[in-house]
Amino acid sequence: MGVLRRLATSLLAVPGLVFLAGCATTMHFGAMPQVDRLPSLKIAVSSANDVVSALGEPRGRGQARFAPDHPEQQVWFYEYTQSEGKKVKLKMLLVFMEKDVYAGYMWFSSGQLLQTRP
Numbered sequence: 001m002g003v004l005r006r007l008a009t010s011l012l013a014v015p016g017l018v019f020l021a022g023c024a025t026t027m028h029f030g031a032m033p034q035v036d037r038l039p040s041l042k043i044a045v046s047s048a049n050d051v052v053s054a055l056g057e058p059r060g061r062g063q064a065r066f067a068p069d070h071p072e073q074q075v076w077f078y079e080y081t082q083s084e085g086k087k088v089k090l091k092m093l094l095v096f097m098e099k100d101v102y103a104g105y106m107w108f109s110s111g112q113l114l115q116t117r118p
Contacts, residue, residue, distance in 0.1 A: 026083070027081075033092070038105060047100060048097060050102065060077040061076050062077070074097040076095040077092065077093075078095070
C-alpha cells in the first residue's frame with residue numbers, strides 16, 4: 001500500500017512541478033547588440049576589422065540583394081533573444097558590408113506576447 005501511495009503522489013507532483021517550471025522559465029540567446037557604438041562607423045570608409053572592433057564578432061553571416069540592379073551585399077547578424085514564459089523580446093542588428101567595407105545597418109527591437117491557440 002505504501003508503494004502505491006508514493007507512486008500516486010509522484011504522479012500528481014510531476015505535472016505540477018513541470019507546470020511551475022514552465023511558467024518561471026527565462027531563456028537568453030545571443031548577446032545584446034552594441035548599437036551605441038554604431039556612430040563610430042563610417043559608411044564606405046570603415047573596414048570589416050573596424051566593424052568587429054566596434055561591435056564584436058557577428059553571430060552569423062549571409063548575403064542579400066535588395067534590388068536586381070544593386071550588387072550583392074554581405075549581411076552580418078547580431079541578435080539577442082530573451083523569453084520569459086510567453087513574453088519574447090528580440091533585438092537584431094543587421095550590418096551590411098560591400099567588399100569588406102561598411103555599407104550601413106538596420107536595427108530591430110520588439111517585445112511581444114506570443115499568441116496561443118485555444
